[in-house]
Amino acid sequence: MIVKRQGLVVWFHQMKHVKHIKKFGHMVHVSKKLKYAMIYVNQDQMxxxxxxxxxLPFVTKIEPSYKPFIKTDYEQKVFDKEEKEYDYKMGI
Incomplete structure (x- = not known):
């Protein structure tokens, strides 16, 4: 069974709090310079x-990811049958 997951970007004050944030979900990325962590949690528990x-006192803000709500089914580009064949040797 596949569980639907959603990302959360957690902004914090100091790097020493990363261990505490890790307990809330699956941590994917941590930025030391910008002081944020990307974690994934189950959508029903988000x-x-x-x-x-x-x-938590050390969390400044949280931004949810909107990826699960964006349409990811793309249509193929339809090519015309009368499209010209390019002659790459022209001018040589």
Whole structure:
């Protein structure tokens, strides 16, 4: 069974708090310079996790990822049958 997951970008004050943030989900990336962590949580538990994280004193803000809600089915470009064949040797 595939569980739907959603990303959260958690901004914090100091790097020493990364261990505590790691307990809330699967940590994918941590930026030392910009002081944020990217974690993935189950979509059905996202609201609870968001509320728990925002209450922590060292968290400045949290941004949810909108990727699960974006359409990712793309249509192929239709080529015309009368499209010209390019002569790459022209001018040589």
């Amino acid at each position: 609201d609870d996790t968001y509320q728990k994280l925002i209450k």
